Amino acid sequence: MNAGLQIGDVRIAGRVLMAPMTGITDLPFRVLASRLGAAYVATEMVASAELARGRPDVVRRAAVGGGLPLTVIQLVGGDPEVMAEGARMAEKAGADIIDLNFGCPAKEVTGAACGSALMRTPERATAIMAAVVAAVSRPVTVKMRLGWDENSHNAAELARRAADLGVAAVTVHGRTRKQFYTGIADWGAVAEVKQAVSIPVIVNGDIITAEQAREALTLSGADGLMLGRGVYGRPWLAAHLEQALADGTRLQEPGREERLAIVIEHLRGSVAFYGLPLGLKMFRKHLGWYIEQAPWPDDPLERRAAKARLCRLETPLEVEQALSALWRPAVDQFSNSGVENLPQLVEAAR
Template sequence: MQIGPYTLRNNVFVAPMAGVTDRPFRQLCKKLGAGYAVSEMAASNPRLWASEKSSRRTDHAGEMEPKAVQIAGADPHDLAECAKFNVERGAQIIDINMGCPVKKVCNNWCGSALLQHEDLVQRILDAVVNAVDVPVTLKFRTGWDRQNKNALTIARMAEEAGIAMLTLHGRTRADGYKGDAEYDTIAAVKAAVGIPVVANGDITTPDKAKFVLDYTGADAVMIGRAAQGRPWICREIDYFLRTGEYMPPPLVDEVRELMHEHLPAHYAFYGEYLGVRTARKHIGWYVEDLPGGEEFRQRMNRLESTAEQLSAVDEFFKSQHRYGDRLQYRPAHPDDDAIAA
């Protein structure tokens, strides 16, 4: 799998997810088998570039290459300048967000709202591609609503503009994350263009990943919510795609060690006050399908220091040994969807 000059180690990617795919989480996903991971979306409004939130979202210090930043906005000039700004800060790939269905994004005519205005899409693609000398990719949806699907038009437009890779979520903006993702449109886009196409939406298990790749002919799959609390899902999918066999669940001791890696990195990234609070959701995802997980999550959410939190998490995973050497978690449900930008 190739994006511009970058050869990726496999075709199992982690989706950009607001509030989730920060640098510590991306780094962990890459370590655990993800061939590629994209940052949370960075606003193209230049007044926001210096904000603490935006600075974190574009912080790639020490991250495994290639370093990819997703940008969001509706003004071609601002998006082009944002792309240049992030390349100057170390971004090696720029991804344009035309896939986010969230109201606060679409109300500003960003994300998937752009799909209603093909002329504006064209100007944005041309402006960003011409602004930087790194590969530019596009993440988008099948259309604005089911009566107005224009993914084929957008895909051809993107290829002509010089976009290096397409990621297509198999839902419209109006669908949000409801119902089932459809893959016929992804298959049609793959057949219509000569650049790599990544399939996204409802890919939660190794079996589903293989089905989607076979059905669509896509070059890669992108995993969203299924990676929350299970960053090792990428290696499980990659292993299944290569061998046709299932990896066993991770060892309890391995996950204990991963928590001692992920949480301190998270705390260092956010600081004590914000770190303990933003870590709660990650910890909740790690434990939600494990014995005693919900009771522990409620108790852990009352802890106010990183030291207490890390110690409690360590004790929780030590307690999992009573159920066996490997985690006894409930498999991801096939109806779960990737809440991805």
């Protein structure tokens, strides 16, 4: 596997990318995943219209901070001029790459003629790409699906239009919008997109293991791959998968002490960024995934009970102590340290 991926004038130090995910890839998660070795972690999906209006929670989704080797801001919207304005704001905020969302299947997004609904209106999608490319100097990329449904696979044609307009790369999720996340991602169908354009093509969907990553790259011929739901509770996955692909080995998972340190770092980063009590509330879904993904305790029923118990705790210190007790004998440097003296890298996220 090659050492990296070139997107416009940006060199990415790897070919395993992390997808933009609403409610997941906030700044604390991106800082942590980057610190663990991820070469590319996109922001949450950012609504251009709300970003232009300065809505606080939307601006926060596009937040940039220290500890990030690369800033990728993903925009969603259906109006070319509003998307162009959002792109200009993203560039001013420090975006290295601006990604356009033509793939989100959520009803609240497609119902507003955005996300994967734009694959049903290729002329509008083309107008959006043209407006954004003209508005900024940074590389513009597009994330899409195979098409709206099985009868309208038009990703290759949309990718051709993108390349002709100056879009620097496309990512294709191997499902249609109608499939949402059911069935199995069709990596082979992405090969048609790769054959249609000379710009980098990134394959996405159902990639969790090194074996799946190798197969997805082989079947699609893609230049890189993008991880989505597989990173839930595993912010180290991109870096570890990159290593496994490079040396031909199986994926290595963190041990008890390393995993405990990662989770606590994430908790503290969330508290530093959002404050209390919001920081703990935002972290709870991640905590649940961390517990589900860990092999300790051995009994799944025990893990499920522990998840329910820990996700009801009301202070960060209680979470640290309970998690330390769950996974291993108490670790002094974590269990009694509270949330003061936050790591410098998450302090930069304020």
